[in-house]
Amino acid sequence: MNLKGRNFLTLKDYTSEEIMYLLDLAAELKLKKKRGIPLETLKGKNVALIFEKTSTRTRCAFEVAAHDLGMGTTYLDPASSQIGKKESIADTAKVLGRMFDGIEYRGFGQEIVEELAENAGVPVWNGLTNEYHPTQILADLLTIKEHFGSLKGKKLVYMGDARYNMGNSLMIGCAKMGMHFVACAPKEYFQDSELVGMCEEYAEESGGSIVLTESITAATKDADVIYTDVWVSMGEPDEVWEKRINDLTPFKVTSSIMQLAKPEAIFMHCLPSFHDLKTQIGKEMGERFGITEMEVTDEVFNSEASVVFDEAENRMHTIKAVMAATLGAV
Numbered sequence: 267m268n269l270k271g272r273n274f275l276t277l278k279d280y281t282s283e284e285i286m287y288l289l290d291l292a293a294e295l296k297l298k299k300k301r302g303i304p305l306e307t308l309k310g311k312n313v314a315l316i317f318e319k320t321s322t323r324t325r326c327a328f329e330v331a332a333h334d335l336g337m338g339t340t341y342l343d344p345a346s347s348q349i350g351k352k353e354s355i356a357d358t359a360k361v362l363g364r365m366f367d368g369i370e371y372r373g374f375g376q377e378i379v380e381e382l383a384e385n386a387g388v389p390v391w392n393g394l395t396n397e398y399h400p401t402q403i404l405a406d407l408l409t410i411k412e413h414f415g416s417l418k419g420k421k422l423v424y425m426g427d428a429r430y431n432m433g434n435s436l437m438i439g440c441a442k443m444g445m446h447f448v449a450c451a452p453k454e455y456f457q458d459s460e461l462v463g464m465c466e467e468y469a470e471e472s473g474g475s476i477v478l479t480e481s482i483t484a485a486t487k488d489a490d491v492i493y494t495d496v497w498v499s500m501g502e503p504d505e506v507w508e509k510r511i512n513d514l515t516p517f518k519v520t521s522s523i524m525q526l527a528k529p530e531a532i533f534m535h536c537l538p539s540f541h542d543l544k545t546q547i548g549k550e551m552g553e554r555f556g557i558t559e560m561e562v563t564d565e566v567f568n569s570e571a572s573v574v575f576d577e578a579e580n581r582m583h584t585i586k587a588v589m590a591a592t593l594g595a596v
């Protein structure tokens with residue numbers, strides 16, 4: 267398997283064998299890290315990390331992974347670079363491509379990260395766009411594989427706004443890996459039909475399946491994984507909160523929903539999560555709408571079934587695998 271020079275923009279561009287290769291590589295790198303075996307296989311190289319939206323996990327994962335591999339990192343936030351305001355994406359890509367060996371981009375439209383990749387001449391990695399969040403999916407797949415021993419045939423139910431980056435990318439990842447993906451939400455929150463059609467083709471090839479349903483009982487029956495994400499994503503306007511809370515509250519992950527799934531089912535969330543009132547936005551929404559949590563109850567979030575912090579840790583190991591493989595360190 268040789269992924270040197272490849273971009274990592276969406277899992278649509280990767281075969282199931284390539285995804286499995288990255289997961290196995292991540293597991294190997296994780297083991298090495300736990301055993302204290304130094305890597306530094308990319309010593310002397312440098313990566314640029316562009317963040318047009320905020321981040322805790324993705325930024326830290328890229329920085330720690332790059333440093334573990336021996337690389338230098340430069341973090342560019344929206345306020346401290348010329349990107350978009352004084353310099354086009356294409357020109358920025360050409361400049362950064364002359365100095366760096368790889369570029370991470372987190373921001374808005376997928377077309378931006380695609381344009382960066384077309385012009386950079388070095389691998390570009392998608393650290394989240396409105397449409398996709400592929401590095402998160404690698405971490406999720408690794409977590410599921412670690413937990414159950416395999417991916418094929420596992421049923422993952424995504425509850426909530428399935429139209430955005432997480433719903434889209436989980437559907438692609440599951441379809442490619444022979445898993446059964448279910449989106450459970452009101453109809454208007456289902457993924458775009460063109461992407462669903464594409465994923466149905468992947469699923470046919472891999473032995474997986476795609477179901478979009480409004481029925482919580484049908485969705486959760488025999489589920490191995492119950493997954494949710496915030497109801498309002500970064501960059502969305504404040505006005506959408508009220509309708510989202512009204513529409514998606516029935517799809518909040520509660521203990522009774524978990525009980526409908528298999529007894530050994532796990533709860534997953536990409537984080538950050540509104541499971542209590544201990545955040546600024548959580549508190550504000552609590553006051554505005556008289557609620558104490560949103561997409562998941564505190565009880566489920568902190569339950570034995572919850573593997574959310576394993577996912578968070580696995581962001582680093584999987585991102586390390588993506589950089590190592592595309593920069594040719596393996």
Ligand code: CP
Pocket residue numbers: 320321322323324325394402536537538
């Ligand atoms: N899950 C995730 O991407 O987290 P951050 O927004 O903190 O990077």
Ligand code: NVA
Pocket residue numbers: 394430431432495496498499500536537538
């Ligand atoms: N859907 C969320 C994911 C955060 C990791 C967002 O885009 O804000």
